[in-house]
Amino acid sequence: MGRLFWKFFLCILLAQFAATVGIGGAIWLKNRNQQSSPLMNLDMSPPAEMAINAAAATLEFGGVKALQRMLENMDRHRVYAVDEQEHELLGRIVNPKTLQETRVRLKEDGKRRVVRQVMGDDGKRYMLFLPSGDYFQRGLDGENRPLLANLGGGAAADAGDSARTGVGGPAGAARPGVPPGASGPGGTMPALDGAQAGDGRGGQGQRPMGGNGPQGYGGPGPGPGMQGDMGGERPWGPRFQPLGPWVPIAAATLASLLFSVLLAWYFSRPIRALRQAFDAAAHGDLSPRFAKESGGNELADLGRDFDRMTARLRSLIDGQTRLLHDVSHELRSPLARLQAAIGLAHQQPEKWSASMERIERESVRMDKLVGELLTLARLEAGAIKASQEEISMADLLDQIADDATYEAASQQRIVVQDGDADVQVIGQSDLLGRAIENVVRNAIKHSPDGGEVQLQTRVLPETRQLSIRVLDRGPGVSPADLDTIFQPFFRSANANAEGHGLGLAIAQHVIEAHGGSIKASNRAGGGLCVEMILPVKK
């Protein structure tokens, strides 16, 4: 785990912390707003309004009994009907805050009639309204509890009546306390129980409900028998066991730490892999490492670039190694001859002059080889760009042809020049001359006795190029080797001991450095044709 990992880790942790604080703060502010708003205790939704309208109509035209019957049979939106003595029609407990708000609403007489006051047939005024999510509000609101407990007394008195009429007082009372999921069966069962047990069992019947209430709120329900039981305040549902604030906080912190570690690890992993790759490269291991990594991100690209770099380095190093190997091998032959000549001189001192001649010849040969190698090395290093001049190709080619004719004559071969080359090429005349000379010399060397080497030049005006073709009637090159002959130290199988196989390699490098190309092909009727194409000055 490097420092980068820890930086990532801390950043992610900080970000999480900031997000948590931000979100927590926002929720807290919203909560506070809600709590401070006094008009939030009533359900003001359209269905509630409809239910209230229905209840008002029932009360107005059917009377109190009709409303009672209707409310008993309602499952949802069971409208509250409270008279002036703050007694609910079904004996349900009403939050005083809600009542207060109800009165405020009634006076406001807004567009939406969520609270209505209707005169019942028993001469009492009933306020009809629907509290919203009251159990939740009250549950959190600690200060409500004592008030509710007080209210419980009044409600309990009423409960006796309810129980006798078969309407489970407990059912009504427990109802606000029941969590929504449990409301169905839980609400009906104690009601039946209460109906059968009558007065005495009214309190007993609803006990399970009271215990079930989330914060023990249902406890102060009706029925005096209840009080003793509730004194114990048994926490029933384990789901609602208060865990205290620390357990969730610890769990959240742990999860956040774990998440941060994972994320930091995920981000720092490719960087670690890259570092290992660089390490390996520093130790000379240039094998590709990211070939199988797929992915479109920048780090994957970096890995691929790294692979490309090592591949290029590898091929360069391989090339250098091969060249070094070839060079050492090429130097070995003249060295072996030198040593043999020296050995002979020791063995036969009377023949020293012949031996000396040999030694001299070998040293000249080695010097030439080293010179050619240096040229090649300089060309490969791109030293050609240094000096540029205009070269008159006609003059250069005449000079080469003259030299070649003289050289060929000593080997009973002739050189024929034809075509014109009255153009200029930008480059280095000595190198370009050497390149063409190498090709011509190679042709002379491989020509049979009395053979003819042709030096043909042609200007291609449409492409602004100069074509120089060197043709011989030698044995040619096998088709597979037509490209290989330009590699250093290549020697065809029938070559004699002269030369090191560097001439054509140098020619290729020079021509390419001048922006041209060189290629070899076998002639129809035997022999080799080497064509050089050079761009001409515009």
Added chain:
Amino acid sequence: MKSKVLLIDDDIELVGMFKEYLEQEGFEVKAVHDGEAGTAEAFTGLYAIAILDVMMPRMNGLETLRRIRTNSQLPILMLTGRGDDTDRIVGLELGADDYVAKPCTPRELTARIRAILRRAQSAPADNSQQTAITVGQLIMWPEQRRATWAGNKLELTSTEFNLLEVLARNAGRPVSKNTLSEQGLGRPLARFDRNIDVHLSSLRHKLGTIADGRSCLQTVYRLGYQLIKE
């Protein structure tokens, strides 16, 4: 009688000088410049030793060596490039008797040729014991340059035979690599010389195993090699 030496090398000039030198040293020399001609000459059986360059165009030295070895136990001295360890080891495994790194003085070459010839020719002569040497399943007749393992004839090169003979005479005792080099190859052990190890490794392949399944030729750490005497 002059020993006939077969020189196989593509460097005509070099071969010319070696020829001149060796003739002055009292050898009869025939020079050929490619592997095919060399193989043909080797099969004539006229030569006491062949000197073979590993780096040759077309049929290279190792291929030539392999072909000669299919039909002849002619002692062969390889000329290898200095540092070409693989060529060297492959050559020895293919049955070359010794090697000389290529830029070599003619004197060194002559000394090596003499060492090989001395081993190959004088072995029967300076053998006082005319009887066979028997070690377990191995029976050697040095005067006939013949050896068998469990009754089967062993095809050994002369260097392998010499080394095995040294080990057999000292059977049950470890023989140092230096002793093996001096008595088997006729020259002191050079630093980093893998010659003995390669020869013994190929000997191990040719010889059988002893009763418990191990090879009869054991390497004794820091001491050398030992032929197990059962």
